[in-house]
Amino acid sequence: METSDEQRFTALYRAHHPAVQAYVRRRLDSRHGVDDVVAEVFLTAWRRLEDVPPRAALPWLYATARRLLANTRRAEQRRLNLSEAVARHSVGRVDDPADGVAGHLALADAFGALREQDREVLRLVLWEELPPRQAAKALGCTAAAFHVRLHRARTRLRRHLAADAGPAQRVATILGGTDA
DSSP states (O other): OHHHHHHHHHHHHHHHHHHHHHHHHOOOOOOHHHHHHHHHHHHHHHHTTSOGGGGGHHEEEHHHHHHHHHHHHHHHHHHHHHHHHHHHHHTTTOHHHHHHHHHHHHHHHHHHHHHHHHHHHHIIIIIIIIOOHHHHHTSOOOHHHHHHHHHHHHHHHHHHHHOSSSEEEEEEEHHHHHOO
């Protein structure tokens, strides 16, 4: 037998899934991401079931979807910006493949030289692509504290890379962006 929370969530899902899916589909450029965003909306609803207002569940779900779509767009924009930066960096020049390998090794060495706390901050943002607010939750700190930690981690990584100039210098230049 289902618990009352499970029953409430099941009713919420059945009543509003088609509407939320249509909402996301109309706002997302790529069709293949719709199911992922909708799943995340309902996962959020399950996790925060006590926050979902019984008489205004659909607007709450729409607001959740809107925030998740904004996160998705920001992540996509970051990926595009990185692709453009890489494309601009490599136009008109053929690098020796050994430089690339040396740069990757220098970056790996610099990353390995960081404290575990700095590595985790960078992993959450760069590898897991979490927005700072979600990364802060993952670390159990405020968004402001996370921004400070991210800035410091990037600064330390740049210092380690600068200590090994050469191919690593180009990597440091690429990492030299903002701490947003």
